[in-house]
Amino acid sequence: MKLTPAEYSEMAKKASPGTKSYKTIPIAFLIGGLICMAGEGLINLYQYLGMDQETAGAVTSVTLIFLAALLTGLDLYNSIARFAGAGTLVPITGFSNGVVSPALEFKSEGLVLGLGAKLFVIAGPVIVYGISASIVYGLILYLFKLY
Amino acid sequence: MEIFKEYFWAFLVGGILCAIGQVLIDYTKLTPARILVSYVVAGVILGGIGVYEPLVKLAGGGATVPLTGFGYLLAKGVKEAVAEKGLLGILTGGFTSASAGIAAAIFFGFLVALIFKPKDKA
Numbered sequence: 514m515k516l517t518p519a520e521y522s523e524m525a526k527k528a529s530p531g532t533k534s535y536k537t538i539p540i541a542f543l544i545g546g547l548i549c550m551a552g553e554g555l556i557n558l559y560q561y562l563g564m565d566q567e568t569a570g571a572v573t574s575v576t577l578i579f580l581a582a583l584l585t586g587l588d589l590y591n592s593i594a595r596f597a598g599a600g601t602l603v604p605i606t607g608f609s610n611g612v613v614s615p616a617l618e619f620k621s622e623g624l625v626l627g628l629g630a631k632l633f634v635i636a637g638p639v640i641v642y643g644i645s646a647s648i649v650y651g652l653i654l655y656l657f658k659l660y
Numbered sequence: 661m662e663i664f665k666e667y668f669w670a671f672l673v674g675g676i677l678c679a680i681g682q683v684l685i686d687y688t689k690l691t692p693a694r695i696l697v698s699y700v701v702a703g704v705i706l707g708g709i710g711v712y713e714p715l716v717k718l719a720g721g722g723a724t725v726p727l728t729g730f731g732y733l734l735a736k737g738v739k740e741a742v743a744e745k746g747l748l749g750i751l752t753g754g755f756t757s758a759s760a761g762i763a764a765a766i767f768f769g770f771l772v773a774l775i776f777k778p779k780d781k782a
Contacts, residue, residue, distance in 0.1 A: 549674020
């Protein structure tokens with residue numbers, strides 16, 4: 514059997530252990546789905562308590578962000594994330610974890626350039642690209658009078 | 661039965677969005693930070709072209725809890741602000757709609773990082 518280097522590396526990648534996608538993908542689906550279902554539960558709870566839909570959604574995000582920050586502080590979130598992969602990365606809780614983790618880790622480098630600056634290692638890029646994309650979208654809406 | 665359906669869709673849509681993220685981790689060289697950024701930008705685009713709104717109606721938390729929901733919120737905020745304030749709304753809309761989440765992440769992140777001790781790396 515003759516193989517080009519590209520084919521060989523493709524086969525080696527398939528044969529090598531490490532990423533076991535038949536496990537990681539269902540786990541991410543399950544854990545991520547459960548977190549979203551919990552979010553849906555919170556939205557319903559807050560609406561039941563008298564909030565309108567928009568407020569309930571925002572308060573749910575705040576609640577999930579708080580819980581994930583706390584679990585990260587207790588060193589529980591990262592333990593779950595090692596197992597759950599994208600299941601704990603993609604929900605807003607993963608964003609919260611990305612804010613707390615580096616801030617906590619670099620606290621020893623000072624409260625300003627350690628904690629304060631590293632708080633934005635993940636949040637910074639997310640906000641930069643998110644806000645920029647939204648501004649481009651706003652420009653398109655404005656220029657073509659789509660609002 | 662309605663309530664069962666609602667949670668089913670939240671689980672399914674949220675689960676699929678996370679499973680896609682796992683596919684990206686397993687089969688591409690995208691880092692978690694890049695995946696988060698991609699999800700937010702994808703949310704802005706999908707929200708902008710009107711694809712995400714029906715998903716939010718169907719799946720609720722299943723569409724708003726993943727980070728694409730954050731992007732959708734940015735797009736929604738900009739659209740409302742442009743309609744209301746015109747040109748200035750292009751700049752204010754995104755932060756206005758996302759302000760609670762961003763402020764919460766910064767403040768709770770700050771508090772937790774201040775109070776807790778970093779774990780020693782083994």
